[in-house]
Amino acid sequence: xxxxxxxxxxxxxxxxxxxxxxxxxxxxxxxxxxxxxxxxxxxxxxxxxxxxxxxxxxxxxxxxxxxxxxxxxxxxxxxxxxxxxxxxxxxxxxxxxxxxxxxxxxxxxxxxxxxxxxxxxxxxxxxxxxxxxxxxxxxxxxxxxxxxxxxxxxxxxxxxxxxxxxxxxxxxxxxxxxxxxxxxxxxxxxxxxxxxxxxxxxxxxxxxxxxxxxxxxxxxxxxxxxxxxxxxxxxxxxxxxxxxxxxxxxxxxxxxxxxxxxxxxxxxxx
Amino acid sequence: xxxxxxxxxxxxxxxxxxxxxxxxxxxxxxxxxxxxxxxxxxxxxxxxxxxxxxxxxxxxxxxxxxxxxxxxxxxxxxxxxxxxxxxxxxxxxxxxxxxxxxxxxxxxxxxxxxxxxxxxxxxxxxxxxxxxxxxxxxxxxxxxxxxxxxxxxxxxxxxxxxxxxxxxxxxxxxxxxxxxxxxxxxxxxxxxxxxxxxxxxxxxxxxxxxxxxxxxxxxxxxxxxxxxxxxxxxxxxxxxxxxxxxxxxxxxxxxxxxxxxxxxxxxxxxxxxxxxxxxxxxxxxxxxxxxxxxxxxxxx
Amino acid sequence: xxxxxxxxxxxxxxxxxxxxxxxxxxxxxxxxxxxxxxxxxxxxxxxxxxxxxxxxxxxxxxxxxxxxxxxxxxxxxxxxxxxxxxxxxxxxxxxxxxxxxxxxxxxxxxxxxxxxxxxxxxxxxxxxxxxxxxxxxxxxxxxxxxxxxxxxxxxxxxxxxxxxxxxxxxxxxxxxxxxxxxxxxxxxxxxxxxxxxxxxxxxxxxxxxxxxxxxxxxxxxxxxxxxxxxxxxxxxxxxxxxxxxxxxxxxxxxxxxxxxxxxxxxxxxxxxxxxxxxxxxxxxxxxxxxxxxxxxxxxxxxxxxxxxxxxxxxxxxxxxxxxxxxxxxxxxxxxxxxxxxxxxxxxxxxxxxxxxxxxxxxxxxxxxxxxxxxxxxxxxxxxxxxxxxxxxxxxxxxxxxxxxxxxxx
Ligand SMILES: Nc1ncnc2c1ncn2[C@@H]1O[C@H](COP(=O)(O)OP(=O)(O)OP(=O)(O)O)[C@@H](O)[C@H]1O
Ligand SMILES: [Mg+2]
Numbered sequence: 001x002x003x004x005x006x007x008x009x010x011x012x013x014x015x016x017x018x019x020x021x022x023x024x025x026x027x028x029x030x031x032x033x034x035x036x037x038x039x040x041x042x043x044x045x046x047x048x049x050x051x052x053x054x055x056x057x058x059x060x061x062x063x064x065x066x067x068x069x070x071x072x073x074x075x076x077x078x079x080x081x082x083x084x085x086x087x088x089x090x091x092x093x094x095x096x097x098x099x100x101x102x103x104x105x106x107x108x109x110x111x112x113x114x115x116x117x118x119x120x121x122x123x124x125x126x127x128x129x130x131x132x133x134x135x136x137x138x139x140x141x142x143x144x145x146x147x148x149x150x151x152x153x154x155x156x157x158x159x160x161x162x163x164x165x166x167x168x169x170x171x172x173x174x175x176x177x178x179x180x181x182x183x184x185x186x187x188x189x190x191x192x193x194x195x196x197x198x199x200x201x202x203x204x205x206x207x208x209x210x211x212x213x214x215x216x217x218x219x220x221x222x223x224x225x226x227x228x229x230x231x232x233x234x235x236x237x238x239x240x241x242x243x244x245x246x247x248x249x250x251x252x253x254x255x256x257x258x259x260x261x262x263x264x265x266x267x268x269x270x
Numbered sequence: 271x272x273x274x275x276x277x278x279x280x281x282x283x284x285x286x287x288x289x290x291x292x293x294x295x296x297x298x299x300x301x302x303x304x305x306x307x308x309x310x311x312x313x314x315x316x317x318x319x320x321x322x323x324x325x326x327x328x329x330x331x332x333x334x335x336x337x338x339x340x341x342x343x344x345x346x347x348x349x350x351x352x353x354x355x356x357x358x359x360x361x362x363x364x365x366x367x368x369x370x371x372x373x374x375x376x377x378x379x380x381x382x383x384x385x386x387x388x389x390x391x392x393x394x395x396x397x398x399x400x401x402x403x404x405x406x407x408x409x410x411x412x413x414x415x416x417x418x419x420x421x422x423x424x425x426x427x428x429x430x431x432x433x434x435x436x437x438x439x440x441x442x443x444x445x446x447x448x449x450x451x452x453x454x455x456x457x458x459x460x461x462x463x464x465x466x467x468x469x470x471x472x473x474x475x476x477x478x479x480x481x482x483x484x485x486x487x488x489x490x491x492x493x494x495x496x497x498x499x500x501x502x503x504x505x506x507x508x509x510x511x512x513x514x515x516x517x518x519x520x521x522x523x524x525x526x527x528x529x530x531x532x533x534x535x536x537x538x539x540x541x542x543x544x545x546x547x548x549x550x551x552x553x554x555x556x557x558x559x560x561x562x563x564x565x566x567x568x569x570x
Numbered sequence: 571x572x573x574x575x576x577x578x579x580x581x582x583x584x585x586x587x588x589x590x591x592x593x594x595x596x597x598x599x600x601x602x603x604x605x606x607x608x609x610x611x612x613x614x615x616x617x618x619x620x621x622x623x624x625x626x627x628x629x630x631x632x633x634x635x636x637x638x639x640x641x642x643x644x645x646x647x648x649x650x651x652x653x654x655x656x657x658x659x660x661x662x663x664x665x666x667x668x669x670x671x672x673x674x675x676x677x678x679x680x681x682x683x684x685x686x687x688x689x690x691x692x693x694x695x696x697x698x699x700x701x702x703x704x705x706x707x708x709x710x711x712x713x714x715x716x717x718x719x720x721x722x723x724x725x726x727x728x729x730x731x732x733x734x735x736x737x738x739x740x741x742x743x744x745x746x747x748x749x750x751x752x753x754x755x756x757x758x759x760x761x762x763x764x765x766x767x768x769x770x771x772x773x774x775x776x777x778x779x780x781x782x783x784x785x786x787x788x789x790x791x792x793x794x795x796x797x798x799x800x801x802x803x804x805x806x807x808x809x810x811x812x813x814x815x816x817x818x819x820x821x822x823x824x825x826x827x828x829x830x831x832x833x834x835x836x837x838x839x840x841x842x843x844x845x846x847x848x849x850x851x852x853x854x855x856x857x858x859x860x861x862x863x864x865x866x867x868x869x870x871x872x873x874x875x876x877x878x879x880x881x882x883x884x885x886x887x888x889x890x891x892x893x894x895x896x897x898x899x900x901x902x903x904x905x906x907x908x909x910x911x912x913x914x915x916x917x918x919x920x921x922x923x924x925x926x927x928x929x930x931x932x933x934x935x936x937x938x939x940x941x942x943x944x945x946x947x948x949x950x951x952x953x954x955x956x957x958x959x960x961x962x963x964x965x966x967x968x969x970x971x972x973x974x975x976x977x978x979x
Contacts, residue, residue, distance in 0.1 A: 107963060147966075325606065359948065550769065
């Protein structure tokens with residue numbers, strides 16, 4: 001299936017990215033690219049630096065060296081992500097989920113998604129106080145859009161529940177809904193299937209594929225569930241100790257001796 | 271030169287007292303990441319207890335050295351007891367709540383204790399008996415150093431040494447270090463975290479009480495409000511040194527003591543307290559990790 | 571057997587507290603006249619009091635834990651009676667009408683003294699609602715809030731003293747200065763973590779107060795500024811009684827204005843961002859919210875209300891000095907917000923009324939006012955961190971598929 005796709009040009013291009021925490025080199029000259037419409041997986045043992053990679057490109061950490069570029073698919077103007085604050089990165093079209101769920105627990109499910117729309121809205125303090133027609137329309141639009149997003153992700157039945165009262169799987173999905181609400185062209189998922197049962201994982205697979213088809217986005221995925229990685233990804237990067245040790249299609253990765261060595265003991269054929 | 275020396279020693283005195291109080295802040299912060307607002311009040315209660323005990327014993331005609339020793343011991347016991355109790359009431363039940371809750375609770379506790387002493391005792395300044403004897407060998411230097419100052423230096427230094435030994439070598443000290451690294455892990459390897467926290471409060475309160483007794487006999491008067499300003503300044507010292515770090519607290523306290531002393535001596539004494547706050551604001555804005563602290567990026 | 575156990579526990583607690591409070595509660599030494607006073611009665615009071623309080627304490631703790639379990643099992647939002655009543659439109663409406671009638675006739679029914687106390691309470695309502703934006707919504711613990719209150723009060727007093735500007739001019743000026751100072755002080759500190767923010771704002775508050783105290787040429791020092799004019803009434807001369815009533819109605823107007831604005835802010839794009847920021851800063855940034863700007867807007871808007879309230883305060887008391895703006899004033903306002911319910915408008919109003927009016931009417935209380943405020947802060951955090959009236963999130967109704975009326979319940 002991977003071969004069947006004809007991907008566009010690169011939308012994300014990371015060159016020689018390094019990140020040091022004190023003496024610890026969490027990322028070591030990592031190169032990575034994601035093409036339009038592609039599902040790319042980033043795998044590696046625990047502590048390999050995968051989450052750190054996400055944190056760097058989303059602006060939460062400032063990398064020690066390296067360059068991070070985006071080529072947005074529609075406008076096409078290349079932009080550097082280095083030095084941008086997290087919110088600016090999101091505005092430019094990268095959205096992420098977190099490995100340890102980070103919802104807004106005391107807000108409702110709908111409000112969580114509405115927060116995702118925040119950066120696509122414009123009302124300021126005067127708008128909030130005087131509530132002119134434009135603000136009212138914007139608010140209604142956001143409520144509609146957010147609800148539609150919940151339906152798309154399949155958790156609309158929880159719309160007015162507090163996020164913290166959701167079952168675990170639904171919380172993971174809500175994180176995806178919230179990220180999708182920011183209108184990204186790349187969705188970064190950090191272990192979206194962690195803690196899910198096999199059935200939930202299968203439904204998540206479907207969701208990810210569907211999002212790619214319907215929303216025309218690219219997806220960069222960190223995941224430990226090899227079965228999911230192998231079946232979903234078009235291309236896989238393997239990192240260990242911050243270094244890229246392999247890159248290729250699922251078939252190539254399965255046969256790669258370096259990968260097998262890094263994962264010694266762990267099962268990777270699925 | 272004499273003036274400089276006087277200011278230098280004055281700064282050392284202040285710094286020593288700040289250090290004794292700052293230790294409590296830093297230890298508690300190191301373990302439960304809470305700014306124990308009520309810590310200044312513990313110090314104040316220590317001073318008050320000493321005053322009360324000394325007052326009663328003086329009336330009974332005891333000898334001065336005995337009064338000094340007994341009053342200090344009682345003050346230490348009571349401050350520790352207060353520290354222990356405060357933790358059980360105001361912090362333990364909300365250990366899992368957001369940090370803001372614990373901080374608000376701490377502010378409430380501070381306000382409660384201040385007014386408790388105000389209502390039960392008095393709002394006036396009370397003269398504190400001068401319990402520290404005159405040392406003959408100091409007489410030639412009387413214009414630059416007072417006996418009480420010498421006592422303050424020695425006691426502070428001894429407390430530091432004792433504390434360092436406790437934390438480095440005793441089992442409870444090790445448990446404290448482990449707990450401050452990672453509470454969950456510490457609990458998993460069988461450390462009684464509740465006990466460690468209690469001990470931390472007790473030890474921190476005890477050093478604060480020593481500070482309280484010393485400064486009260488040095489300055490010669492106390493009231494219910496002395497804890498607040500001293501507490502804030504000690505907190506500044508702890509942050510300056512790098513909160514959570516014990517040598518940092520001492521270093522920060524000395525730096526603050528000297529800067530204050532020289533500033534008031536050479537520049538202006540009108541804005542003495544403003545100075546401490548400005549200092550605080552600047553450190554927190556430009557170097558929140560302090561001198562010895564390490565800034566950490568939050569793990570995501 | 572349980573009972574004996576409980577009694578034993580309480581007895582131990584009671585002995586512990588008698589020991590703990592012994593020197594300070596029982597002995598009073600006068601080091602000037604060298605006399606000692608032994609107050610054994612206090613010891614008995616502490617013993618008895620702590621015995622019952624410890625019973626109550628354990629009962630409450632147990633109830634709270636049971637409540638938590640129940641909530642987990644039921645897995646849904648549980649509403650208290652008050653919350654359910656508030657969600658009922660008829661009840662709310664009649665509540666509002668009653669409150670409005672009461673507010674309208676209050677100064678004509680009650681004495682001038684009582685009206686004046688009510689004005690004070692209303693000033694606290696205003697401050698509380700302003701601080702509620704900062705603490706309740708955005709989750710920023712601002713302990714220097716009173717500094718902005720001082721900015722408002724002093725801007726009216728000084729501008730009037732030097733240039734003779736009127737109350738009505740000063741009100742917007744005070745608000746604007748409050749906002750400006752909010753931005754100015756907020757900008758450097760808002761990067762800080764929650765607890766450091768609290769301390770730094772406390773520091774700023776004290777700096778402003780100490781400057782007012784020491785800078786005689788500017789602020790007239792500790793002696794303060796007197797003879798600040800009360801608000802004018804279309805050029806008429808009013809008696810003291812009339813002007814008090816006039817101030818009362820101005821305050822009612824300002825409070826309604828505040829409620830209106832805060833309510834709208836709460837249900838706006840900005841208000842949602844504040845709450846999200848309180849809930850999880852990192853996730854919030856990752857969702858495209860500008861952390862600094864959002865925090866700054868909360869801080870500055872809160873300060874705006876403090877500025878306005880400060881002008882009101884100066885106009886009401888006609889005399890101000892730095893002693894009115896200590897950190898404990900900030901803590902009282904914090905107490906109002908915490909008691910009422912962080913984030914809840916009705917809660918804050920109730921909180922202010924309870925905390926300001928009760929000590930005034932129960933004279934026996936007033937001495938213990940600050941002691942009780944301290945206790946309230948601790949107890950609320952331990953037993954009811956949401957306040958008397960916990961804020962309920964707004965819900966949206968969807969008829970069928972993806973159609974909305976977006977109405978709040
Ligand atoms: N904020 C930080 N400060 C210091 N060290 C960090 C920080 N964040 C991550 N690290 C370290 O960087 C290394 C990489 O961590 P990272 O979280 O990126 O791993 P990961 O590949 O996501 O692992 P996992 O599969 O367990 O999620 C680890 O050694 C980790 O301890
Ligand atoms: Mg990870």
